[in-house]
Amino acid sequence: MASEKLDSAPQPDLELATDGDKYINDASNGTINESSKNTANGTSKDASKDIPKDGVAEKAPVQAGGHPGAPSPPPDGGLVAWLQVASGFVLFFNTWGLISAFGVFQAYYESGVLFQATSSNISWIGSIQSFLLQFAGLIAGPLYDRGYLRLLLVTGSFMIVFGLMMLSLCTEYWQALLAQAFVIGIGAGLLFVPTVSLLPTYFSTHMGLAIGVASSGSSLGGVIYPIVLYRLIGQIGFPWAVRCLGFIALATFIVPLVFMRVRVRVPKPRAIIDWSAFTDAPFATFMLAVLIIFIAQCTLLFYISFYPVNRSLTSESLGFYMTAIFNAGSVLGRILPNALSDRIGPFNTMGPLTLVYGTTICCLLAVHNAAGMVVEGIVTGFFSGMVIALPPVCFRMLTKNPSMIGTRMGQGFAISGLGLLLGGPSAGAILGSDEPLNWTGIWLYGGVCGLVAGLIILAVRVMRAGFTLKVKA
Incomplete structure (x- = not known):
């Protein structure tokens, strides 16, 4: 029996990555076609022949009695779901967290101990x-949509650890430039977009x-990595300090490699x-907006440590810790x-x-002592937190077809990532x-x-919901 005609707009073909019998469900009203009934009754009829072009193909969990249940919505909680959050926390820790620590690298490179280069070249x-963390999403997003999460996790984790060892x-x-910018950058990109898509x-x-x-894992990484790097450089030197960062990343990557699982796969x-x-x-x-705000973010991340030292607002030691203070605030x-x-x-x-965030950056001009610098670092850090955390939610809300979430996320972050490329050097x-x-x-x-x-x-908010204030948008 052919499935009923959908009253709503065509929906993507999705497959739930769970065990159970196959069935075909009408995405509009939940009715199940005859082929799924045959499957439930144990017949061998191939249900895939009756899949409507605009229907939803899923594997549903088998409920009590061995019959397939209704297509399950996102669990919105539970052990497995929160294990994905814990895994994502670790991936943010080792991607954005490591990049958020670049202020310490910038300040160390500026000293000329390792090599001689201008501030613009170092940035x-x-x-x-x-x-590259963002741009690699053009590859990582479609690969995630095709079910290659495990490959992305293994490859990205290896590249970050390998890049740190080479650095x-x-x-x-x-x-x-090769080790830190390209190897670590591409490795981080293979991990970031799948995380926010999953x-x-x-x-x-x-x-x-x-x-x-x-x-928030990126904030913790932005606190721990700068402190570890700064403390160990003075004790064991730059090479072994960076290797210790690599060992931290290697150990923590075990969590996502063990627990991360794809729940929804695209069958074709x-x-x-x-x-x-x-x-x-x-x-x-919105891509344009994120591109511009990333320019502001890079300006802060790269120079928040160098600024107070150059202006003699803080000691050199406290200047190095400003990156950690900024990330702690976030x-x-x-x-x-x-x-x-x-x-x-x-x-x-x-x-x-974001308007408040821009205002707090301008307030750095009014800082004239160490106490003011610490307060400014915490406050500006707090408002900078949403620069990383909210765009994935917004991109998801702007993606009508959930089967394209990885692809759309990858494109969105790749284009907006131009702000990260231009921000520091400009x-x-x-x-x-x-x-x-x-x-x-x-x-x-x-x-x-x-x-x-x-x-x-x-302006994007007005495009979606108009000028009415009491609308969730």
């Missing part, structure tokens, strides 16, 4: 690393909170690039805004907070190399980028 290492052997600028398949009403908790290959994303006005506009900034987004909507949350060019450095220009640059991004995000 290219962090910029390319950050950009420990570097004595020239070009060597550090969690929405396990959570619905708590999706923002889940991604926020997972992304999809296009590597979803060209409709570029004609989807809200999606394309811990709650990853979780609380995301939890709020579950209640009022991600765009209602991210737009106003800020370094504004800063200059002749004393006194142009700190006024660099903080105004970052602050204005934050303000412009906030206005664009609010």
Whole structure:
């Protein structure tokens, strides 16, 4: 018997990666066609012949009595779901967390002990690393959609550990560029997009909170990695300090390699690039907003440690710790805004907070002592938290076809990642190399980028929900 005609728009073919009998379900009203009934009754009829073009093909969990149950929605909790969050926490710890520690690398490279290079050239290492974390999503997203999560986890984990070990052997600028920017950057990119694509398949009403908790791993990594690196450089030297970072990454990667599981798979290959994303006005506009806010983020991450030391606002020791202080402030900034987004909507949350974020960057111009620098680092760090945690939620909300979530996430972060590529070097060019450095220009640059991004995000919110305030969007 042919399945009933869907009243709603065509839905993607999805397959739940769980054990159980196959059945065909009408995505609109939940009715099950005859082939699924035959399967439930034990007949050998091939149910796949009756799959409607716009139906939903799933494997459902077998309930009591051996009969397949209704297609299960995201569990929105439970042990398995939260193990995915824990695994995502570790992956954020070793991807964005490691990149968030670049301020310490920048300050150390600026000292000229390892090699001689200008501030702008040094910042290219962090910029390319950050950009490749995003750009690799063009490959990682479609591979995730095709069910290659395990391959991505193994390859990405290996590249990050290998890159750190190679960085420990570097004595020239070009060597550090290859190891830190390219090897670690690509490895991180193979892990990041699958992480933010997987969690929405396990959570619905708590999706923002889940991604926020997972992304707080980047804050912890941004605290631990700078402190470990700074303390060990003075005790055992740069090579072994970096190797210790590699050992930390190697040990923690065990968690996602053991527990991460795909819940929803696409049964047939999809296009590597979803060209409709570029004609989807809200999606394309939001990509532009994230690109601009990433410029502001790089400005802070790369120069938050060097600024107070150069201006003699803090001691050299406290200057190195500013990266850790900044990232510590972002811990709650990853979780609380995301939890709020579950209640009022991600765009209602991210737009106003981005405006505040841009304002706090401009406030760095008013800092004149160590205490003010610490307070500014914590406050600005808090509002920077949503820069990493909320875009995945927004991209998911802008993706109507859930089977394309990996592809759309990859495209969105690849395009917006241009901000990470341009942010550090452009800020370094504004800063200059002749004393006194142009700190006024660099903080105004970052602050204005934050303000412009906030206005664009609010424009996307209007595109989706109009000017009505009491709408979750």
